[in-house]
Amino acid sequence: MMLQCSLCGAAVREDSLLWRCGCGAPFKADFGGIPPMNRKRIRSGEQGMWRYGASLPLERPEEKVSFGEGWTPLVREEWNGMKLFLKLDFACPTGSYKDRGMAYLVSRLRDQGIHEVIEDSSGNAGASMAAYCARAGIRCRVFVPSYTSEGKCVQVASYGAELERVPGTREDTTRAAEKAAETAFYASHNWSPWFAHGIKTFAFELWEQLGFTAPDAVLLPAGQGSLVLGCALAFEELLSSGEIETLPKIFALQPKNCAPLEEAFREGKPIPGKVRKTETIAEGISSAEPVRGREVLEAVRKSGGAVLSFSDREIWDGFVKLARRGYFVEPTSAIVAAAAERLSRDGGVGRRDTVAAVLTGSGLKGSGKILSLFASPPED
Amino acid sequence: MMLQCSLCGAAVREDSLLWRCGCGAPFKADFGGIPPMNRKRIRSGEQGMWRYGASLPLERPEEKVSFGEGWTPLVREEWNGMKLFLKLDFACPTGSYKDRGMAYLVSRLRDQGIHEVIEDSSGNAGASMAAYCARAGIRCRVFVPSYTSEGKCVQVASYGAELERVPGTREDTTRAAEKAAETAFYASHNWSPWFAHGIKTFAFELWEQLGFTAPDAVLLPAGQGSLVLGCALAFEELLSSGEIETLPKIFALQPKNCAPLEEAFREGKPIPGKVRKTETIAEGISSAEPVRGREVLEAVRKSGGAVLSFSDREIWDGFVKLARRGYFVEPTSAIVAAAAERLSRDGGVGRRDTVAAVLTGSGLKGSGKILSLFASPPED
Incomplete structure (x- = not known):
């Protein structure tokens, strides 16, 4: 699968493990020849959002990381x-x-054979990433601002993710995560295509x-x-x-x-x-x-x-x-x-x-x- | 619809508004001639648990009280x-x-034209009753033990239910609710058929x-x-x-x-x-x-x-x-x-x-x- 820069148009392979383009802009996914969703492509036998699996390509769809999320009231x-x-x-x-995005993002991480990731979040995305990584068997470090309430932290920590509390603003937390990403894959949901x-x-x-x-x-x-x-x-x-x-x-x-x-x-x-x-x-x-x-x-x-x-x-x-x-x-x-x-x-x-x-x-x-x-x- | 005592077998009409039999035992619902669920009776066009609506009789099914609950992963x-x-x-x-039970219970309350109910709960049932009563426009008083955490109370109160905090044990709370039920309908989920x-x-x-x-x-x-x-x-x-x-x-x-x-x-x-x-x-x-x-x-x-x-x-x-x-x-x-x-x-x-x-x-x-x-x- 290829990634394409959303700004300069440069293309790179997904397995390059780059999380942003050399020009500094985020990537978009290039799904190539996959036809767009229509009602005939719905897989009604699948749970939740995976009824639209035809528009969520995976190398090994049978190994997708899912809790049956989606199809909400x-x-x-x-x-x-x-x-x-x-x-x-x-x-x-x-x-x-966020579970919708994480189900697909973490499924792709597993497709790529990634074993350890870094995420930064003020709450919901960190909890969701931690849960899906727990199911996928991927080690997960979640960077949160140090002011994040204990109530939010306990959900992330329960799932077994490592919490890294960063002093300062939400933006300081992002910078700390980006720095840590020099040694592990930065799976930021915001940068992810x-x-x-x-x-x-x-x-x-x-x-x-x-x-x-x-x-x-x-x-x-x-x-x-x-x-x-x-x-x-x-x-x-x-x-x-x-x-x-x-x-x-x-x-x-x-x-x-x-x-x-x-x-x-x-x-x-x-x-x-x-x-x-x-x-x-x-x-x-x-x-x-x-x-x-x-x-x-x-x-x-x-x-x-x-x-x-x-x-x-x-x-x-x-x-x-x-x-x-x-x-x-x-x-x-x-x-x-x-x-x-x-x-x-x-x-x-x-x-x-x-x-x-x-x-x-x-x-x-x-x-x-x-x-x-x-x-x-x-x-x- | 008729109610039947689960112990002595006595039958009463639902609109008697009795919440237990004279003998002290709880009622069961008598669904009369309604055939049991089979796969042909599933209404796949309905949201959530209401796909089994054929086994959840209501006088006015189009007015059921629902948030699309059920059909969980x-x-x-x-x-x-x-x-x-x-x-x-x-x-x-x-x-x-509890939402599954409350969706049907509160739908039946609305069928009966009930405008005010009393419930007792240590947590989940009270929250659920409060939410469904909010949707149905039914006034709801929830009795909780005074030791119930503020976190649980805030959900009930947010839905607009009136909270009554009762000193003593969980069982004391039930007795307080039963006493209050002399002047309003006691919709206890435990007693409800x-x-x-x-x-x-x-x-x-x-x-x-x-x-x-x-x-x-x-x-x-x-x-x-x-x-x-x-x-x-x-x-x-x-x-x-x-x-x-x-x-x-x-x-x-x-x-x-x-x-x-x-x-x-x-x-x-x-x-x-x-x-x-x-x-x-x-x-x-x-x-x-x-x-x-x-x-x-x-x-x-x-x-x-x-x-x-x-x-x-x-x-x-x-x-x-x-x-x-x-x-x-x-x-x-x-x-x-x-x-x-x-x-x-x-x-x-x-x-x-x-x-x-x-x-x-x-x-x-x-x-x-x-x-x-x-x-x-x-x-x-």
Whole structure:
């Protein structure tokens, strides 16, 4: 399998084990002659997301690393008169949508015979990587910021991964992981060309669960933007196979306190610039330096959607509204409810449009934090 | 729909709103002429457990209260040479298998036009009841022991349920709820005749996911024993429709520190007696007075299985073994790994038998407790 630089177009072999191009940009996967997904290519006998295995090539598919992840519920709601479908990806095996990406990423690591990896994460991705490496028998070192809560660390450590706590910011953690990667494979989900292909299965599921139609709009939390990239990959495949006629509008959602993609989108820039980052309750999407920012902005613009930003107060209000309807999610995930609230009141989607939103992570990951937010909610 | 006393056989109408028989025993549901499940009755177009909706009668099925729960992954493992299938029911919407029972129970409450309910729970059932009542628009009061951790309470409260903290033991909480039930409907999942019918869908899924065959043995954590009852209901249906030829052996698993069912089973008694209860890490199945103890013992004996008990040390060792394979579960759920360990080493199931085990609750519900167990594990 070949990798292609997303910026300069240079091609390298996957077994070179390079995690980024010499020019500094991330790689994309080149799937060569594999036809795009259509309804005839669905393997209905397979568990979960692997029903779309035809679009997730592996050298030894029978040895894929899987917990049966995916094929999560899609639940219909009315939101101020708007038809909203919630995709319950927090009900994945490790409690977040990241499992889709990790199942494919770690399966490819096993295909390559890799025995030891390094990942950096502030939470969900580290837990997911640790679980899939445990199943694959791959040694896993997860770098986390030293401020990461014990509750999040205990899940990673339970799976048997080695935790490396790094002082400083989330970005300092990434730099420490990159440095360690001089002696072991850096399997960063953000740099990986495979991760977004695993993620794209959520969008195939939307399409199938909606009776083989695309929604008109999709609401996606965006930090590094893997959901946006996965969404674009899936609907591009379905468009090119003739299964759908138009791409859904992608709304990428960021916290106001860390919104590099939103700023670049608003200013018409092709890549995100430096931003001042302050604390936010949407910690899972608080990414000041999105690795694939250019690709994410391109995907949003091509879809006719937008990048929107929300205050912590709006996100918290969204959390409470979701919980009162029976959805207990991470505060990060609640940004989709803030978006549903704004779009349903101010327009932005049509009255008869079908809107889908991904609930990305379980509230059980942040019970302590949620408790303190009830005690002192964010101010306006 | 009629209810029938599980002990004296008295029949009452469901709309009497009685939650137990005048003789003091719990009711069973009388489904009358509804034929048992077979593969032709599966509704493959329905989400999750509702593919078995033909065996979950409702007056207004289109108004069922559902988050698309069920159809959870089944993952194959080898355990000391034993073929073990793990059913990932912790990946239900509220983080536990209870969602199956609550989806059906709360759907029936809505059918009956009930607007306010009382439940008592030490954790998972309360959270699940609160979520489904939120979706159904039913006011919900959940009674919990005052020692219940804040982490568990925050999930229940987030869904908008009213929490009532009761001093004393788990059994004192039940008595407080029963007293409050003089003025509102007591929807206790343990007393409900519907709950186990929702639970039975996990066993239908086992059958379908194993290629329409029954496993040889099933490992089930048992406090009140709803999994045992649901398992028996499902496989009895499949036996009477001719889909399977023998019932799987049911192994009901209890912590040594609270094992009324195990003691009665060992001593050949028809109902559990009083037991001394001490603290256990398997708090989800620490039930000193199982409401349906007689039915549970009957089901286990009829299947040719057994009730087994395990020390906290064995359960904790099971937790670690599961986690190292990528499954992060509540310590309660880890009792199935303790059982797999014992049965695979000492026999008890055949070398070529197919064994299935339910992983009932998410480890994310007990991160704090798991952290302290790593620091000071239970002693032998």
